[in-house]
Amino acid sequence: MEAHIMQVEIWTDVNCPFCYLGKKRFNDALIEFDHADQVDVVHRSFELDPTAPTGTSGNVIDHLAKKYGRTLEEAEAGERQLGAAANEAGLEYVVTGRDVGNSFDMHRLLHWAKELGQQEQMLDALYAANFADAEPLFGDTERLVRVAVGAGFDEAATREVLADEQRYADEVRADERQAQEFGVNGVPFYVFDRKYAVSGAQPKELFAQALSQAWGERPQPTLLADSDACGPDGCAVPQN
Amino acid sequence: MEAHIMQVEIWTDVNCPFCYLGKKRFNDALIEFDHADQVDVVHRSFELDPTAPTGTSGNVIDHLAKKYGRTLEEAEAGERQLGAAANEAGLEYVVTGRDVGNSFDMHRLLHWAKELGQQEQMLDALYAANFADAEPLFGDTERLVRVAVGAGFDEAATREVLADEQRYADEVRADERQAQEFGVNGVPFYVFDRKYAVSGAQPKELFAQALSQAWGERPQPTLLADSDACGPDGCAVPQN
DSSP states (O other), X not given: OOOOSEEEEEXXXXXXXXXXXXXXXXXXXXXXXXXXXXXXXXEEEOOSOTXXXXXXXXXXXXXXXXXXXOOHHHHHHHHHHHHHHHHHTTOOXXXXXXXXXXXXXXXXXXXXXXXXXXHHHHHHHHHHHHHSOOSOOTTOHHHHHHHHHHTTOOHHHHHHHHHOTTTTHHHHHHHXXXXXXXXXXXXXXXXXXXXXXXXXXXXXXXXXXXXXXXXXXOOOOEEEEEOSEEETTEEEOOOO | OOOOSEXXXXXXXXXXXXXXXXXXXXXXXXXXXXXXXXXXXXXXXXXXXXXXXXXXXXXXXXXXXXXXXXXXXXXXXXXXXXXXXXXXXXXXOOOSSOEEEOOHHHHHHHHHHHHTTOHHHHHHHHHHHHHXXXXXXXXXXXXXXXXXXXXXXXXXXXXXXXXXXXTTHHHHHHHHHHHHHTTOOSBOEEEETTTXXXXXXXXXXXXXXXXXXXXXTOOXXXXXXXXXXXXXXXXXXXXX
């Protein structure tokens, strides 16, 4: 998980259907990429609604209708569109009955999983639990524990992380601060070696193209100063 | 340890006196840097002599004299110079009696420690064991275990990492491949957000200046494409 030649940072929220879809499309592009084994992918935290109260905000369609001033029919139609796009990419998507809510605890779990080198597994499990299953997920510690355990995480350790709301909270906020620095106002947001960015659940072909371009133009740092180093000929002060 | 605004990657070898000195001078600059809490430092592996046989290569002065065709007096004078520079920076330095050898196992330990979020502790302990103490270190598993335990690492876990030579070996090689990509032929080598680089144990003032410059000019990724994202106004296809 370390020191690959190119780093792709993906800002994401477990609440975000386009993030779920984008992850699949990006991965489809990545597995066909010639240098995939030299690409390090890291998922970073972004809360679509950091002001959402802790726990659940109730049924997703009711919530979207209320929040954006749409009718229930309009909100459901939007979800159906998202579901169709997800299905087309090979993903399951439950259109009605899911809940929505504050995702901060899930971002903490994702940072913990990253430390264990198992961030992909945690994110896939959370996405599946949220989008491919109607059972409420937000603010339900028992369900989060089941999801994590189902993805291979230790039950007691998962409970410990969930119980202490300070754990990985700084890491979540640091990701969000970084997103702010980059002017990110929507997710998914993909950053390639901090040089190029792509916003949104792009088609697989576009991700393939972005990977190629970012790879071909990956940065070479500019040397500001050179002296007093050890090299193959020993440790000597270079002649200036 | 994650997602700070600026990342500094430092290629280093535990065999390298200028790396030991550079770490102190860089840290002295970093603690006075205004945005220190937003800087993420990661130490990367570089073997000065990857062809060194596993274990110890014997006394450092004998080894340097033989390897670079110097007299023992010349080799010792070089070490005295390095020792004086280290002392001036506030570091202990044993001039004669230390050994030298293959550092691959130490790099594996450093990657393990990184995963635990304790890379600084491991590196400081290894530097001190190598440069501030005459007792042989290279290829001495028992001493490496004592050094790691003294720095707060679990004994059984340290033994496990040392016993399995495949553990973190890929990570060490990935760091070295990355160094090669950047044309690094000596260490320490400092890379700021993959945009700027500094080679060698520079004076603290130069590190301070490099930190400021890299911070002021930290990269903003160029947006290649924008669509289908979720933002504060919901999940919608942007108008192109």
